[in-house]
Each structure stands twice: as C-alpha cells, then as structure tokens.
Amino acid sequence: MTLKEVPCGRTVKVIKLTGEGPVKRRIMDMGITKGVDVFVRKVAPLGDPVEVTVRGYELSLRRADAEMIVVE
Numbered sequence: 001m002t003l004k005e006v007p008c009g010r011t012v013k014v015i016k017l018t019g020e021g022p023v024k025r026r027i028m029d030m031g032i033t034k035g036v037d038v039f040v041r042k043v044a045p046l047g048d049p050v051e052v053t054v055r056g057y058e059l060s061l062r063r064a065d066a067e068m069i070v071v072e
Contacts, residue, residue, distance in 0.1 A: 003038065003061070003069040004050065011039045012071035019068040031055045032069060 006012050014036050017024050031054045032038065041058065042051040048063040061069075 001071055002067050003040070003052070003071050004047075004063055004066040006040045006071060008040055008043055011037055013037055015070045015072050017069060023065070023068070027065060027068065030059055031057070032059075038069075038071065 001012075003012070003014075014032060014034055016034060017027055017032070019027065036054060039053040040050065041053055044050070049060040050063065050066045051058060051060050053059070
C-alpha cells in the first residue's frame, strides 16, 4: 500500500521509498525515511495534497510524491 491510499486518521510505518535521484532525496530530506511513523491528518477533497505528521511536524505532500512512499 502507498501513502496515497491511506485514509485520514491512520498511522502507518514507511517500508521503502520508490523513485529515483533528486525526487527520492527530497522526500528523505523532509524526514520521510524507512521505518518512520507517518500520521495522515487530512486529504484534500480532490486528493491533492495529503497532509501528514512526520517526526513531530506537519508536512503537505503532492499525491505523486505520496505514491512513491510504500507503507504498512
């Protein structure tokens, strides 16, 4: 399952990041790394962006970026 598919109010754990090069590096620089817990706070009405809480701060991700994050 990817982060894009997680419903609001759930906490999930990151298993791996797909994607290549600068895109993957940018996601990792935001604090989303393997093993970290991510809480899905809100999803916009059309699904883009997704607002999450990671490592104690709030972050908004585009749907395309959330699709690159595999969670359990």
